[in-house]
Amino acid sequence: xxxxxxxxxxxxxxxxxxxxxxxxxxxxxxxxxxxxxxxxxxxxxxxxxxxxxxxxxxxxxxxxxxxxxxxxxxxxxxxxxxxxxxxxxxxxxxxxxxxxxxxxxxxxxxxxxxxxxxxxxxxxxxxxxxxxxxxxxxxxxxxxxxxxxxxxxxxxxxxxxxxxxxxxxxxxxxxxxxxxxxxxxxxxxxxxxxxxxxxxxxxxxxxxxxxxxxxxxxxxxxxxxxxxxxxxxxxxxxxxxxxxxxxxxxxxxxxxxxxxxxxxxxxxxxxxxxxxxxxxxxxxxxxxxxxxxxxxxxxxxxxxxxxxxxxxxxxxxxxxxxxxxxxxxxxxxxxxxxxxxxxxxxxxxxxxxxxxxxxxxxxxxxxxxxxxxxxxxxxxxxxxxxxxxxxxxxxxxxxxxxxxxxxxxxxxxxxxxxxxxxxxxxxxxxxxxxxxxxxxxxxxxxxxxxxxxxxxxxxxxxxxxxxxxxxxxxxxxxxxxxxxxxxxxxxxxxxxxxxxxxxxxxxxxxxxxxxxxxxxxxxxxxxxxxxxxxxxxxxxxxxxxxxxxxxxxxxxxxxxxxxxxxxxxxxxxxxxxxxxxxxxxxxxx
Numbered sequence: 001x002x003x004x005x006x007x008x009x010x011x012x013x014x015x016x017x018x019x020x021x022x023x024x025x026x027x028x029x030x031x032x033x034x035x036x037x038x039x040x041x042x043x044x045x046x047x048x049x050x051x052x053x054x055x056x057x058x059x060x061x062x063x064x065x066x067x068x069x070x071x072x073x074x075x076x077x078x079x080x081x082x083x084x085x086x087x088x089x090x091x092x093x094x095x096x097x098x099x100x101x102x103x104x105x106x107x108x109x110x111x112x113x114x115x116x117x118x119x120x121x122x123x124x125x126x127x128x129x130x131x132x133x134x135x136x137x138x139x140x141x142x143x144x145x146x147x148x149x150x151x152x153x154x155x156x157x158x159x160x161x162x163x164x165x166x167x168x169x170x171x172x173x174x175x176x177x178x179x180x181x182x183x184x185x186x187x188x189x190x191x192x193x194x195x196x197x198x199x200x201x202x203x204x205x206x207x208x209x210x211x212x213x214x215x216x217x218x219x220x221x222x223x224x225x226x227x228x229x230x231x232x233x234x235x236x237x238x239x240x241x242x243x244x245x246x247x248x249x250x251x252x253x254x255x256x257x258x259x260x261x262x263x264x265x266x267x268x269x270x271x272x273x274x275x276x277x278x279x280x281x282x283x284x285x286x287x288x289x290x291x292x293x294x295x296x297x298x299x300x301x302x303x304x305x306x307x308x309x310x311x312x313x314x315x316x317x318x319x320x321x322x323x324x325x326x327x328x329x330x331x332x333x334x335x336x337x338x339x340x341x342x343x344x345x346x347x348x349x350x351x352x353x354x355x356x357x358x359x360x361x362x363x364x365x366x367x368x369x370x371x372x373x374x375x376x377x378x379x380x381x382x383x384x385x386x387x388x389x390x391x392x393x394x395x396x397x398x399x400x401x402x403x404x405x406x407x408x409x410x411x412x413x414x415x416x417x418x419x420x421x422x423x424x425x426x427x428x429x430x431x432x433x434x435x436x437x438x439x440x441x442x443x444x445x446x447x448x449x450x451x452x453x454x455x456x457x458x459x460x461x462x463x464x465x466x467x468x469x470x471x472x473x474x475x476x477x478x479x480x481x482x483x484x485x486x487x488x489x490x491x492x493x494x495x496x497x498x499x500x501x502x503x504x505x506x507x508x509x510x511x512x513x514x515x516x517x518x519x520x521x522x523x524x525x526x527x528x529x530x531x532x533x534x535x536x537x538x539x540x541x542x543x544x545x546x547x548x549x550x551x552x553x554x555x556x557x558x559x560x561x562x563x564x565x566x567x568x569x570x571x572x573x574x575x576x577x578x579x580x581x582x583x584x585x586x587x588x589x
Contacts, residue, residue, distance in 0.1 A: 001189045001223055001232055001352075001384065002200035002334060002417065002427075003301040003309045085146050085167045089139050098134035132229040133330075133433070136188070139171045140224045140231045147222075153214045153239055157204040160212065161191045161388070168224050176379070177392065183381050188223025188230035189308055190352055190386035194416070199295060199336050199344050199425040202416040203351040205387045214239050217246070219427040225383060228306035232332040234429035242285050246426050249281030249292040250337040254428040257300070257314065257333040263434055265325045272318030278337050285339065285424065293342030295425065298417060300334045303431065306382045307357060329434045340423025352414035353402065354384040359410040368401030373410060384414070465504055465530065471563075472506045483511050486559045493517040498557040498584050500545055503530040505538050507561060512537075522557070545580050554583045 081087050089098070147164050169175045169186050176182035190203040195216050204210065212218060221234040236247050256277040260270055274294065281292040294316035302310030312323055316335045325331070336344075355376050364370045372395065376385070379393060390398055405411040419425055476483060484490065484497075495517075499508050502523025512521060521538040525531065528542040543549070545562075562581050 001192065001221060001308050001332075001414075002298045002336070003313060004298065004414075004417070081142055083146065084150070084163065085142050086170045088173050089135055089142070089171045090173065093135075093138065096131045096135075098131065098138050130433070132226040133231060135172070136185075136224045136226040136229055136231040137431075139168060139226075140222060140233055142171065143167045143224070144220075144222060144233065144235070147220060148235070148237070151212070151218075151220070151237060153212050153216070155212050156208070157193045157210045157212065158208050161193055161204055164191050164220075164222060168222075172224070172226060176389070179378050182379055182389075183228075183306075183383065185226045186224075187383070187389075188225040188232060189221075189354075189384035190389070191223075192219060192221030192234070192352075194219040194221070194425070194427070197338075197340060197419045197421055197423045197425060198348075198416050199338070199419060199427065200298060200417045201352050201414045202348070203386050203388070205349060205351050206391055217243050217424045217426060219425065221427065221429070223308065223384075225306075228383075230303050230306075230308055230383075232303060232308065232334075232429065232431050234334060234427050236426040236428060238426075243283065243424065243426075245281055245283035246285075246292060246337060246339065246424060247428075249278050249283070250335055250426040251428045252281070253278035253294065253316070253335040253337065254333055254430060257335060258430050258432060261325060261331065261333065261432060261434065263325060263327055266321070267312065267314055267323045267325070268319040268321035270325075271315035271321075274315075274335055275317045278316070278335065281337075283339060290339035292337045292339065295336035295338050295342050295344055295419065297343055298334075298336050300332050300429070303330045303332055308354070308384055325434050327434055330431065331434065332429055332431050334427060334429030336425055336427045338419045338423055338425045340419035340425070342419070344417040344419050346415040347418050348416040350413045350415040351386045351388075352384055353386065353406070354412050354414070355380065355382050356410060356412050357382045360408070362408040362410060364404065364408065364410075366401055366404045368398060369404040369408075370401075372398050372401040373405060376405075376411070468503050469506050472510060476510060481514060483507070483514060484559050484561075488558055490515055490519070490559075491517050493519060495519045495558040496556060497521050497559055497561075499523045499561045500581065500584070501525055501563065502538075502540065504532050505536060505540070508538050509536070511561075524553075545577060548580055549583045555586050557584045558586060560585045 081092065090096075093099070143164060146167060147160075150163070151160055165187055172185040174181045174185045176186045192200060192203055194200055194202045195210070195212075195218050199219065200221065217236060217238045219234060219236050221232075224231045236250065238244070238247060253274045257270060257274045260273045278292055278294045283290050283292060296315070296317045299316065300314030301308075302312040304310045310330075312325075312329065312331075313321070314331060314333055315321065364373065372390075375390070375393065375395060379385075380389070390402075402411065406413045479485070488495065497508065497511060497519050499505070499511075499522070502508060502525050505521075505523050508521045508523055512519070523531075523538055523540050524543045524545075525540070526542070526544045528540070531540040543553070560581075
């Protein structure tokens with residue numbers, strides 16, 4: 001959720017922790033057993049076995065024998081997500097084993113922070129508080145991916161917003177309908193669905209008839225919180241390729257902000273890096289070429305517990321702000337690009353509101369304002385909300401009271417922010433935590449290789465081994481058994497044959513069985529647990545293709561086999577991974 005410039009100084013609100021969520025929390029704060037039951041655990045039919053023996057009916061002086069009921073098998077808890085998402089994240093990742101976010105190592109003068117063992121130890125000691133973030137982040141990732149797959153032109157904005165928000169509530173197990181439930185976990189702020197020149201803070205109110213069109217550029221801004229730890233991330237969708245450069249400019253600028261962030265980085269200088277990246281792009285729309293301008297008066301921001309806008313701002317342009325990023329800061333790095341003026345103004349019907357944590361004491365004389373204030377405090381605290389959320393709680397005729405709270409300074413309103421009419425804007429946003437040794441993205445690694453391997457480890461590696469065996473069979477069949485097509489004389493013995501990402505060596509076994517000459521076989525993989533337990537004449541070593549190959553592995557092999565690596569190259573740039581993958585072959589290999 002974007003911050004306006006300047007950002008008001010907000011105080012962190014101390015929230016009672018008696019209702020904290022953990023990995024065993026279920027819907028509306030129920031215990032783990034209740035959550036399993038609600039998600040398809042034991043059937044109520046099993047209750048009969050605990051009931052006292054029924055008194056036998058007497059017919060002709062003899063008791064009828066009670067028939068033994070066959071016990072129904074227990075339903076297994078789901079282990080994969082549904083479509084649309086509905087399975088609790090805490091159920092998919094038991095014991096708080098939520099995926100970690102991407103870690104971006106420090107570089108240059110700060111590189112010692114990554115390698116210093118003492119600092120890494122301090123990070124591990126202080127990592128417990130990240131559990132809430134990771135649960136919120138995994139929720140965000142799964143809902144975001146579902147939204148990106150399902151949002152299509154022709155849908156109403158209300159339909160899109162409700163689909164996203166209902167999914168979030170299902171995944172954290174809190175529907176927000178009982179008093180205080182939305183404060184425990186749920187939406188971190190109203191879903192922003194901002195079309196074209198609207199850059200931020202638009203969410204459909206009741207009665208909204210807007211329909212997503214093929215030629216729209218829509219910013220989708222989603223917030224998820226668990227125990228007040230808010231994950232704030234956004235993306236832009238366009239259905240016409242003529243907007244591609246606009247989206248690419250803003251995505252690149254946001255990634256630059258993430259890459260350059262870290263302890264002691266000055267925020268004004270960080271804005272300069274973002275500005276330089278974004279302004280290097282231009283976009284042709286309907287025959288007219290537009291320079292891409294960063295929107296200078298919407299900023300990224302720190303995030304505090306239960307407070308979406310903290311005390312520090314991350315500009316998208318170079319400024320004289322010498323404020324530094326500090327250890328423990330949680331930042332939303334969000335950039336907005338525009339084909340218009342690069343400045344936004346507030347205009348239109350407001351949907352976003354939030355209770356001020358340092359609101360003044362005011363003698364409210366409007367009765368509806370007093371009643372509404374009590375509802376807001378009990379159901380949202382300082383988490384931003386929108387009119388639809390009040391509608392869900394059964395509030396009626398509240399606009400007079402809401403406007404009175406805004407005028408009194410008790411509630412802050414966040415009207416839509418627009419560039420000039422007819423322009424197009426885009427937004428991308430990531431959240432990160434600044435730690436002693438790395439900056440860690442709030443979002444899980446998603447398609448990165450490390451995260452993929454963590455998932456296979458949790459599954460015992462067997463499904464991954466079977467997948468690779470099947471894949472090898474497909475390759476072998478498609479290539480008529482000739483697994484190496486490189487122009488190398490493999491009838492001459494002594495060649496050094498290398499397989500990157502070898503797993504259990506299936507590919508190397510296939511190559512060896514197809515050749516009569518004796519050769520030396522080597523295989524590497526990021527996960528040593530995939531290597532066969534028994535010696536098989538192949539030399540295995542653990543190494544990630546995301547890291548530079550050690551000297552003894554460079555320019556030393558004849559044929560080198562690589563498959564499917566670029567798909568797992570994130571967060572490294574593909575060019576870095578390609579350089580690593582290309583280093584093992586001998587010259588001419």
